[in-house]
Amino acid sequence: MRRVPLFLTGAAAIFFLAACQGPQRILDPRSPSAARIAELWWVMFGLAAAVTIVVLVILSFAVHRGQQRQRGVDPGRVNGATLVWGGGVIVPVMVIFYLVVYTVRVGADVYSPPDTNPDHLVIEVVGHKFWWEVRYPQHRITTANEIYIPAGQTVRVLVTSPDVIHSFWVPQLHGKIDMIPGRINNIWLRADEPGLFRGQCAEYCGSGHALMAFWVEAMPEDKFAAWVDRRRAPAPEPPHPEIARGREVFLQAGCHECHATRGAPLPPRLGQVGPDLSDFGRRRTIAAGTLPNNRGNLGGWILDPQRIKPGSRMPGTALAGDDLQALLTYLQSLR
Template identity: 45%
Template sequence: MDGAGRRTARHLLRPALPAAALALAGCEGRQSALDAAGVSAQEILATSWILFIGGAAIFLMVMALALYAAFVRPERFPGRRAWVIGGGILFPVVTLTALQIHEFALARRLATLAPETAFVVEVTGLMWWWDVRYLVPGQEPLRAANEIVLPAGRPVELRVASADVIHSFWVPSLAGKIDMIPGHVNRLPVVAQRPGLYRGQCAEYCGAQHALMAFDVRVLPADEFDAWMAAQRRPVPEPPTPELARGRDAFFALGCQSCHAVRGTEADGLAGPDLSRIGARASLAAGTLPTRVESIAAWIAGAQHIKPENRMPSFDVTDSETLHAMAAWLESLK
């Protein structure tokens, strides 16, 4: 290639390099099937690469043969019937049958529960949030919402169901997706291998706010998970400042305890998410907003504006100081 050709090639490749970098960056992150951090996700990723590479190889081979047939004289293309039978019938049948057997075996492995699991996590999908219960043998069930915490390296069984319409539970970095069907419990074994924060979402259209129905999965080292579990069972502490005490009192004055629960207080509502440790969660309202004092206050005052048709009414009758105090108290629950 001469100098002009090299300059032209560089000119054509220059705008493509940032696009390629962005495309590769999209393969990473806390919600990517290409960034496998669980046993099931790794098996799914390996099968995906087999299908992708195999499909690309078949495509290139077929296109090469098509070009050869198009540009070579007929007398130099012997065995035309054998090519049709072998390449058009036998090869696809054998290849697709082998892939189908592999996928059946993979699906069976992904659905097989471990003989002994560390504990069970019940996840119930609602319009539009996630109710979570940890069922540990010998202990009282522990309730949470919109976030699941798992120990790294320990097999856990997820039992998923729906309280209203069909939802779909999917954490691409940890496992495959599974439907959540009203009146039916599906089981999904999960072994998270790498600590970190991963994002999941509802993968089945379930109504107007389907796009705002996400959740976080926090994977902790095994010893940190045990400490976390013990801390979750403790009642929330008394507010250390007058402002936080005012916020707690406003929470009960507005009747929030009729829908929400806060461990260690008289709030024991079941209609809405458990708020016992809401300040430690990465997001609130099922992944809609980051967990900060300002966003909690905005959600309390304008839940129907931020996420229309959800079951949380907007409490826009409270003065700004009381609203800020209540949001600060909730954010302090960690």
């Protein structure tokens, strides 16, 4: 029986420390907004701990008085009305009132525009079932499932959705913001220093919800500028016959009907259903954070995406072995 409290203590410690580890650790903020949210968490945790301690003290006091009565000792009388009104009404109301006021102040600080600078970098993020479309309207760049921002700069992110409600959340950089069909919401991101931060859809949106993640990479300003220049540059011709053959397979197999790539000629209104693949070769993951981006996983994804991510709109593609290998080479060359 003595092992039970020890087990419960360990389980509670694991529960409370779960937010401290992993790629989405909310208690390791890397931006002013995330720091304010973490501060709110610690305030709520501190008050909850204080209330718990007070309750345990009162409980211990009551148990002690009961033991005294069992031994025939008169513990004296306690004014029950004072305990009920003080501990059951006045103190809880004061704690809740303080938390409400403090939470509203934090929310106002976090979600208000940081300044009136009209030259902020603007990024448009569209949540689809179940992937992320990312657009840079000032640079005419479109990508997917990865967001690149300059470190040390405030970036305005406009979010929406064409299908169901999603929620955009990068715990180390900011709080959550809903992506509602027919409405544009905005959030301000700022990374204090270069780094890689994982984001996640935080609103249940269907069978693929748990497999709808993305990455935010904060770069030094010169590297971000170089990335913009590289993406805006015309796509080079395939430098190798196998890559050229892979591009032909991409077109012949109908991949271009959903996916756009730089350098692949597309008829009007095609290539707008699925993620833009123009820089697919440099992405870290496949299918919005579902699998590491390597040749084996990519081949399995192309052949049978529903086995890997049920609910995805991408159909399976039956390709001969040589055609599949050429297509993999082409996709991995896209940077």
